Amino acid sequence: MLKTALKPRWIAGLVFAIVVSGVFVLLSQWQFGRSTQPEVTVATTTEEPKPLTTVLRPGEFFPGSVADQVVTATGSYDPQKQVLVPGRLNDGATGYWIVSALAVKDAPVLTGAAASPQTWIPVARGWVADPADAAAPPSGTIELTGRLLPSEAPLTGTDAGPGRASAVSVAELINIWEISSYPGFVAAGTELAGGSDVSAAASGGETKPLNVGPQPPAEKVNWLNLFYAAEWVVFAGFALFIWWRLVKDDYRRGLEDALDEEHETAAQRLPEPDPHEPHPSEPKVQS
Incomplete structure (x- = not known):
């Protein structure tokens, strides 16, 4: 699977997923900072x-x-x-x-x-x-x-x-x-x-x-902003999970294609049956 992950397109996909995750983490920090605000401004x-x-x-x-x-x-x-x-x-x-x-x-x-x-x-x-x-x-x-x-x-x-x-x-x-x-x-x-x-x-x-x-x-806690902060963290992890799942699917498709090729190669190596020879399931006729 590592060989699949090192393909240029999946390396580019990983970089994109990391960038997206970083943006989501920054949004999470922003929401967390807004979750605690002064109840009243200093007069x-x-x-x-x-x-x-x-x-x-x-x-x-x-x-x-x-x-x-x-x-x-x-x-x-x-x-x-x-x-x-x-x-x-x-x-x-x-x-x-x-x-x-x-x-x-x-x-x-x-x-x-x-x-x-x-x-x-x-x-x-x-x-x-x-x-x-x-x-x-x-x-x-x-x-x-x-x-x-x-x-x-x-x-x-x-x-x-x-x-x-x-x-x-x-x-x-x-x-x-x-x-x-x-x-x-x-x-x-x-x-x-x-x-x-x-x-x-x-x-x-x-x-x-x-x-x-x-x-x-005094500060009050905004639970909705805390929920959003946790939600952005989940999104950040989900972006990396999607990349891993796509790489895994590509790896499996590669295994299936290789297996199909092996079956086709094995089928091509089998000798073609002689039309004059009876099928193994048919009895031989004695002259």
Whole structure:
């Protein structure tokens, strides 16, 4: 069969089948890439700073529509309300986030037995590799600009230790600081005090800025595109199968033709019967 497959026409057929299969594989990859698409496009409006007090209200659920929104707020930090959150990466290195509580000016004040006289919001101000490098928050009135993010889930059954928290979890932080808080936190971008930038980006010390960008939207799977991707792979294999089947049929036809030629040659070698000789099935007549 190899001799048949090496015929020029079948070599050309194999090249054509490989080209067709390659096109089908590319179509399969294209369909597979389209099978996972973001549920929603990243909203460019989130990059336009908006006042925190107009975007989010304390004491309510965090709406997903305001996640990643760049917000502004004016307030002051309490140096006694600061924790370190371990297990945070920065350029491949593991360290800590510095999270401080900001008393938000003109924020609605909650009522109730556990409510505090002021409303606060946790602010992730920067990253440090060594806890000893974590400096106190800047004093005075701070004009904050940063990205609003939903509260993280606390790590249950984990004791982070004094001055630390397991996550940037509002539920955990309000118990540590005993405050009323917004249902989210801010990843700081800039912090201005008296017109001067006092953020981690401007300090130039061991504290590194977070530079938190908009989070990628969740992706959904398009099962129809996945089916098409698998279908193109089947077509690619089918093209090669068709070539193999045609070569096999040609090989069989060659065997049948050779066998017919042998029969014809054998028939030509048999002597022609003498017309005067009786047929073997007929009895001989005695004279």
